Amino acid sequence: MQHTAHSVWKNCLSFIEDNISNQAYKTWFEPIEAVNLTENSLSIKVPSKFFYEWLEEHYVELLKSALTKELGKGAKLVYSIKMENTQGKKKSHTESIPSTQRSNVSAQSVEFKSSQKNPEFKNPFVIPGVRNLKIDSQLNSNYGFESFIEGDANRLARSASLAVSNKPGGTSFNPLLIFGGVGLGKTHLAHAIGLEVKEKFPDKTVLYISAEKFTQQHIESVRKNNRNDFIHFYQIIDVLIVDDIQLLSGKKGTQDVFFHIFNHLHQNGKQVILTSDKAPVDMQEIENRLLSRFKWGLSAELMSPDYQTRLSIIENKLYRDGVEMPEDVIHYLAENIKSNIRELEGAIISLIAHSSFSRTEVSIDLAQQIVKNYVKKTSQQISIDRIQQVVSEYFQLDLELIQSKTRKRNIVQARQLAMSFSKRLTNNSLTSIGKQIGKRDHATVLHACKTVDNLKLTNKEFKKFYDDIDRKLKET
Structure with a gap:
């Protein structure tokens, strides 16, 4: 029977599949296409330079064994890599994989890579022209677990967040989707997870980003014709935190990119944390395949805090700010500002500022005036x-x-x-x-x-x- 590129690669895949995990096989070998077969040289097409680099670094011996088994000694593998920065044209590079010692293979791999240099991912968070490949986590150090007050309205979400922080990518909470109304602490919890992971696992790459900024970066990558670099940057993140994921609604291209990034991270045991003002079932104009993935892990809802939790939040904020306030004023604030934590903290700041500027004591009368004006301005929502x-x-x-x-x-x-x-x-x-x-x-x-x-x-x-x-x- 005459060999074809397809039949040779199919046999290679059978050998490869028997020697690696199912997850690794699906991620790194299923996307490869056989292109051409000439004597003992097989051409395959890989999605990107990043893909090639990963194969060379992790699976060169496995590829050599599989191809030698099919084509004999002297078998060669030719990579066809689509490079986006060449205006859609393909660059092909030939890499010989002889059935000799590993040192020869490595030497040829190094020679191949010398024309490419080491892979440098274009970091969308650094200033263009400044050589800095370090990834800033974009986290707010003020949003730690210690300043997030637990209550009945948020206990599940906080507990799940702590579990993820202790074992990122290693729990069934992947992804962890935290959802709820405005000002209830979604962003705070998301940052707290990132800060805790960085503290416990300093070698892990953590990144926080809003869905709006992610969308802007994607649009820019398409405009500059470096979409693959954008994808590859996000695929190297260990813990990805995306705030306000519902803002991807209606943005088909960005959803498609995020779908592939999500799959890659999830398949490789990386942790994904999402926040939203809606539960997955309530999200409009989000593709079903993406919504189904949001439901793989845990969706934890944050609700409006009860009276006791509001009281604790006020006391905690006053303690952290080094401010004293009469007990009756504290209770008045907790009783009258119920919608969300952001309004509660805003009213405290406003009360302290008025007291300071007018050089008067914090009193019930002043609190009543502030609460009346503040609640009116913030259009407190009906229950x-x-x-x-x-x-x-x-x-x-x-x-x-x-x-x-x-x-x-x-x-x-x-x-x-x-x-x-x-x-x-x-x-x-x-x-x-x-x-x-x-x-x-x-x-x-x-x-x-x-x-x-x-x-x-x-x-x-x-x-x-x-x-x-x-x-x-x-x-x-």
């Missing part, structure tokens, strides 16, 4: 409980009926309106909304929101219901 109350009063229904299992048309519509307004006016996830409105699941809430949107357009009476309730909620 699901309040939405249910307004809807039940509007339709003159008991709240228990709205939360019940009854399928009566008028009650179902009231329930659906409560769910729709909760999704629009609060930062709660669909799952959280469903739990609070009759212990429904997220799919029921999603269906309710779509039904309300449709009825608003097709039913004038229902549209009046919606507008009336909307007006009452705005007056709240």
Whole structure:
């Protein structure tokens, strides 16, 4: 039977697959294509220079054994590498792999690499023209675990974050997706993980980046025709932290790139941490293949802190800032600022500043003035409980009926309106909304929101219901 490039490489792959892990085989050998066979020389096409460098560094002996087994002594391997900086043209380099000592193979590999120099990944975080290949983690040293106060609303997320910090890439929490509303501590926890990993594993490369900046870098790499360098840079990260991943919505090209980066990191035991203001099921215009990967690990929700947690947050901040405040003022702040931690801390700073500038003592009167102005300015969000109350009063229904299992048309519509307004006016996830409105699941809430949107357009009476309730909620 006459040999072909395809048949020779297929046999080589069978040999290779038997000698390495399934994960390594899928990552480094499945993407390779057989191109041509001339006598004892096999040409293969690899995706990039980085790919070639990795094969030469880690699998040259395995390739030599596989090819020698098929083509005999003197077998040669020719790499065809697509180089993006040559305007789409391919550069081919020939690397001889003789069936002699390893020293000969290494010498030829070094000779091959001398024309390329050592691989220098273009670091998108350094100033162009400045020779600096060190990767800055981009972490904020103020966001450690010690300053993140634990409570019922965040216990799962904090515990999972600590577990990942102690064993990055080695837990079932990969990826770890932390989600929740604005100002609840997602970014704080993400930075805390990175700082802890750097402390415990100084040899690991950790990188924090916002999804918005990641998108900008990708667009720039396409414009400069060095997309492969962009991908390869992110593939060498050990712990990748991407903040606000929902901002990739609708950006197909960036999602595609992130998909390949994610796969590479996950397959090679690297850790991925993501934050989002939505649960995966609530993300719109994110490709299903990417969403499915977000669900591989753990999705941990951060919710609004309860009174005791808010109290602890205030006391912790005052202690760290070296500021004393009367007990009654501390309790007043904890009781009256409920939506998120960012607003709570902002009100404390504002209170201290007013006291300092006006040279007056911090008092309840001053706290009431600050809280009143601060909450008004920050447009504190309405709660699901309040939405249910307004809807039940509007339709003159008991709240228990709205939360019940009854399928009566008028009650179902009231329930659906409560769910729709909760999704629009609060930062709660669909799952959280469903739990609070009759212990429904997220799919029921999603269906309710779509039904309300449709009825608003097709039913004038229902549209009046919606507008009336909307007006009452705005007056709240």
